Amino acid sequence: MIELKNIEKYYANKGVKSYILRHVTTSIKQGEFVSIMGPSGAGKSTLLNILGMLEEATYGEYHFMGEDVTAMNERKRIELYRNHIGFVFQAYHLIDEMTVAENIEAPLLYKKIPGAERKSRIADVLDRFNMVAKKDLFPNQLSGGQQQLVGIARALVAQPSIILADEPTGNLQSAQSEQIMDLFRKLNQEENITILQVTHSEKNAQFGNRILTIEDGVIKEDVSVSK
């Protein structure tokens, strides 16, 4: 599903290149649950951003579902956002002015899904996340864990093939953390959704089936998780 070949990212400052990522080459298959780990500043988030097409690599090749991302135009990229990629953020990034239900509805609007189906999908997701009672609340009326649930629900409702999560539990307590990770595992196993998460926590990484460790912009380790 994802092919990275020799990805490099650096910032040139007065002729001195400071590298964020070097020679990153890897591939991720449909249905994998990959955790990216590593110390702060290692380039985890940059890698995730490049995978999510939020940033461009300075050098290298990136194929997403067989298509060359570097040659992709904005229109095509937005198509991918609408249909294949779901984002989950550490700080949730719900839109403060929208209720829970509206936040979940937003991606469907961009996908131009008709009203009736939107309603049923939202109802479905809310039901699945046990949040029906909270659908008319605003984000600031929810706890962090609940907000992240909404964030995941929002990413999920568009039925993406891959979820990119940047430290999804970084702001949460361990109990809530576990709940989110469980959810990810379930989505991965039951619905075959590819999941890519950046995490600091060894424990969270164990929920997935593969761990990429990055240090100083280079992939140091690429191991499968033994169950």
Added chain:
Amino acid sequence: MFKLNLKIAIRNLWKYKGYTAINIFGLSIGLASCILIFIFVRYHLSFDKDYKNEDRIYRVVSSWKYPDGNDSKSQGVPLPLPAAMRTDFSQFEKVAAIQQGVGIVKVKALPGKAEIKVSSYVYYAEPSFFEIFDHQWLAGNPNQSLSAPNTVVLSEETANTYFGDWRKALGNSITLDNERDFKVTGVIKDNPQNSSFPLKIIVSYASFVSKNDKSWKSVSSNSECYVLLKKGVSQNDLIKPLEQFLKKYYVENSVGKEFHHFQALKDIHHSDDYGNFAQQNTPYKQIIGLAIIGLFLLLTACINFINLATAQAVSRSKEVGVRKVMGSRRKQLIWQFLSETTLITVIALLLACVFSELALPKMENLFGGNVSFSLFGHPVIFVFLFGLLILVSFLAGIYPALIMSGFSPALAIKNKIAANAGGVGLRKTLVVVQFAITAVLIVSTLVVIKQMSYIRNKSLGFDTKAIALVGIPSDSVSRIRYNSFQERVLAVPGVKTISFCSAPPSSGNNNQTSFTYNSSKDADFQLNIKIADENYFKTFGLQLVTGRTLSKSDTTKEFVVNETLLRKLNVKNPNEAIGKIMKVWGQSGPIVGVVKDFNNYSLHEEISPIAIFSRKSRVSTIAIRMELTEMTAALKNVEQIFNTTFPDSVYENEFFDESLKNYYETEQIMGTLFKVFAGVVIFISFIGLFGLISFVATQRTKEIAIRKVLGASNLELIKMLNSSFLWMVLIANMAAWPIAYIFVSNWLTTFQYRTALDIWPFVIAMVTSMTITIVTVSLRSYRAAKANTIDALKYE
């Protein structure tokens, strides 16, 4: 999608209530001013419309060129001209003469109605006038009703007032000047307010006494002539025939070279040079000036909006980022932000309608109450409002929308959008523009005020206080009663002097004529004449340079002239002129005195060469000078005496100083408008500045906190925040000065007598805007400086 966006927009507006209120209020004030200006402009552009043939109707006007370079113009034509044009121009479908006159109208008492006696304008019109201008006839028709002598057509309203109901008017009659009876043969619908033809009483031209006058030499502004061109005839086709026409009827080498030209109907209301029956002119440059002010107001309001919106943008960067990764296109985001702007504009527009509705009566007062405006009186206002909505939404919304929709999602999500996104540079430029506009308006306002006070205080060369002017009848019977009237009025307590004259020293009523001085040949310029008596000089406080005033006489025996006349005749020493013989209006006599120059027109114009002499038969006005404190009581007595002496006339008085004010009506209105709009612009700029400083203060919260930790005092912080704004305002003023200078010096040149243009208005404008800046910025930055340091630092 739209519904959701709308909901989000409303929630967003509610979240930033303060900004929203500032935004909406500032915008609605600006919009309200624009709406008012639009209503005013629309009204004046709507004059003389809706005639079937409006594109083919022209007025014939006259002008004269004099050897000394001056020319004069008149809306009137020589009396034989209409008939001559009818035969000589094959290009005209119709030609119509119309004559304005004043008369005393009497309507006999009817059952249940008292007798009516009023002084009113009367129009002598040929039937063809109504073929050129189609009117709705309630009764009668032009050819039948206006062809015979002694017939009259009334407007519906007039007929209702005179006879209770216009249906009863037909067949009844009215009496004009106590001499002739006119039978009502027709009733027409009233002309609207926006017409240059306030026709109320229309008498058949056949009843006009001088209708057969054959003199091509004299022209009265009361005799107008209208023509209807044949279809397909253009003004160019008239040049040749007009040349022949002028050659045929005018003397080759007359002193003033006569000329006529054809003025399109649509230009009559907007003419600078020619008056009209309605005595209302709004030159295009005035309308354009107002439109420009309107545009300025709109611009400043939009600038505010842009400033506030971009300042707010940062707080919405996260939303933009999230929406983008959810698959929103940039175009969709632009639409979303534009629709928010539109929502604000709609609210502001509704508020603006309320404001304009409240301000309309004030505007009517400003124009003397003879115009009524209504907000939704004309459907075109909706088109304007809609256009305004689109324009403002776009103008104010597009820039912030472009900025916000352009945020990079990666940075936006990480909250790394720099607080100065959206170009602080551009925002500062906008504020500079705003303050430049403000400065231009302040300078203009101050200069207008200064010139108006100059006008009020300038010595005109005569007295204006406590002098009443009363029109008196000049028929032979009345003239016999002048002496006894004078004696009785002089006996009234409080009356000091009384003078019989044609017009006061300065008046809109002027007579020009050719004359000879110390030779048998006509001088090469026109003379302005004033009919007066021996008391004229005392009544108006005119001062003599040399010689004596007029002695008592009923006919022209001697002349008093002014200094300008002597200067134009190259007479250096006034004493030389005494005893020289002048011939005016066919009467010769010696010059007995030279009067000091006085302003005989408004201060827009130069002083004319003037001769003052007696001629009882041309007296039309009496001037009564009174004790200031006893004026009211004295005038009551005068009215009583007038009514018993001239029972068939109508008593009307006006105060000399009031009538002089009418010269400057346009300037008064302009002055008021400037004051109001300058106030509005200052207010809007103030709001904009407040918005900007609020933003800057928020943006620099952390910096301020750190500086405080490092030991900066509140005062130092306020100074720091102030300095950049003061620079901006200073630059704005520098930019505004040359523009303002060109503008006001141009305006001042329209006055022959004007106040000196000095540096003060410019300095005051600068000090005012600086003061406003300091107050605004200090208010807000004091709060920023006093904020708790810990809160700000913990914030990150």
